[in-house]
Amino acid sequence: MTATVEVRFKGIRKGYYRWPEENGSLRVRSPVVVEAERGLDLGYISAVGELAAKKCGSCTGCAVGDTAPPAEAQLAAVVRVAGEGDVRQAEDLRRGEDEIRRRVAERARSHGLTMKVSDAEWQWDRKKLTVYFTAEHRVDFRALVRELAAQYHTRIELRQIGVRDEAARLTGVGRCGREYCCSTWLTELSPISLSLAKDQHLSLNPAQISGGCGRLLCCLRYEHDFYLTQRKRFPKEGKTLRTARGAEKVVAVDIFRERVFLRNEEQGPRTVALVDLQAELETAAAALPTPEPRPQEPPVPAAPSEPSVATPAAEGERKKRRRRRRRRRDGPGDAGPSEPVE
Numbered sequence: 407m408t409a410t411v412e413v414r415f416k417g418i419r420k421g422y423y424r425w426p427e428e429n430g431s432l433r434v435r436s437p438v439v440v441e442a443e444r445g446l447d448l449g450y451i452s453a454v455g456e457l458a459a460k461k462c463g464s465c466t467g468c469a470v471g472d473t474a475p476p477a478e479a480q481l482a483a484v485v486r487v488a489g490e491g492d493v494r495q496a497e498d499l500r501r502g503e504d505e506i507r508r509r510v511a512e513r514a515r516s517h518g519l520t521m522k523v524s525d526a527e528w529q530w531d532r533k534k535l536t537v538y539f540t541a542e543h544r545v546d547f548r549a550l551v552r553e554l555a556a557q558y559h560t561r562i563e564l565r566q567i568g569v570r571d572e573a574a575r576l577t578g579v580g581r582c583g584r585e586y587c588c589s590t591w592l593t594e595l596s597p598i599s600l601s602l603a604k605d606q607h608l609s610l611n612p613a614q615i616s617g618g619c620g621r622l623l624c625c626l627r628y629e630h631d632f633y634l635t636q637r638k639r640f641p642k643e644g645k646t647l648r649t650a651r652g653a654e655k656v657v658a659v660d661i662f663r664e665r666v667f668l669r670n671e672e673q674g675p676r677t678v679a680l681v682d683l684q685a686e687l688e689t690a691a692a693a694l695p696t697p698e699p700r701p702q703e704p705p706v707p708a709a710p711s712e713p714s715v716a717t718p719a720a721e722g723e724r725k726k727r728r729r730r731r732r733r734r735r736d737g738p739g740d741a742g743p744s745e746p747v748e
Contacts, residue, residue, distance in 0.1 A: 412453035417575035422462040424481040437488035445533035448496045499528040524572045534561045573619035602626040606633045636661040649686045
């Protein structure tokens with residue numbers, strides 16, 4: 407019996423692996439050595455068991471993620487639990503990656519490549535070096551790869567990423583004073599559109615709704631459901647309500663303080679709590695007189711329809727149609743003797 411585990415690496419990179427349960431149980435945040443592409447890599451456990459299997463089944467990052475439940479036979483294996491020497495080796499590689507990033511950036515400028523080198527990552531067994539970069543257009547970096555392979559004597563992979571992925575890998579502090587959501591707990595970067603800011607009635611100024619990466623804030627996505635759920639409890643803006651002061655128009659709502667801003671044409675604006683407004687609406691609805699049912703009137707008999715008078719042209723057209731139907735039914739042999747030709 408094998409269990410599915412989720413392993414996280416540097417940045418937001420993660421993978422799903424299988425672990426034989428007879429070898430013991432794995433704990434979250436435990437370092438493990440796993441099978442990687444053409445070698446071994448070291449990561450940390452982030453989910454185990456049913457939770458990892460569910461996340462793997464909903465993931466679309468690989469072919470395994472398209473199956474639900476995940477096909478454990480296609481998952482790579484966890485080789486063993488990492489020891490102190492393995493963790494120390496990984497830490498030594500991490501300390502030298504920043505220097506590698508600067509060297510790659512210098513070589514890219516010498517080749518005249520318009521690319522921004524964001525990060526570098528060693529595989530644990532030093533059989534692969536991955537360099538992450540951002541660029542506005544496609545970059546021909548084949549000459550740079552050959553030079554780096556000759557210098558580091560390993561397999562080189564240059565991977566182009568977006569600015570949001572770059573912010574998640576490099577991390578930082580947002581306008582809220584906390585670390586970026588994309589580099590801490592928000593592991594899936596979902597697409598964000600301007601309609602989310604409109605639904606939340608936020609300012610459409612890009613400087614106010616953009617994050618450190620220059621794109622729309624990630625919190626617009628995971629807070630959107632909260633705004634939609636709360637606004638269902640409030641009357642729609644622009645709607646006219648019948649309250650104790652008469653007809654009042656809803657100007658704005660405050661979902662956090664649960665207040666409604668109303669305006670009356672004669673008495674002016676006012677602010678009322680949502681609970682008090684609901685009580686006013688119920689009182690005003692109860693004070694309205696109940697309309698009496700209207701007596702049912704007897705049905706009016708329909709006037710007799712006058713017989714239609716056929717015109718000579720319409721009667722002749724009907725005779726022609728009847729003759730054509732009769733000829734199609736009887737055949738050409740029953741058409742009768744032909745008239746003599748003079």
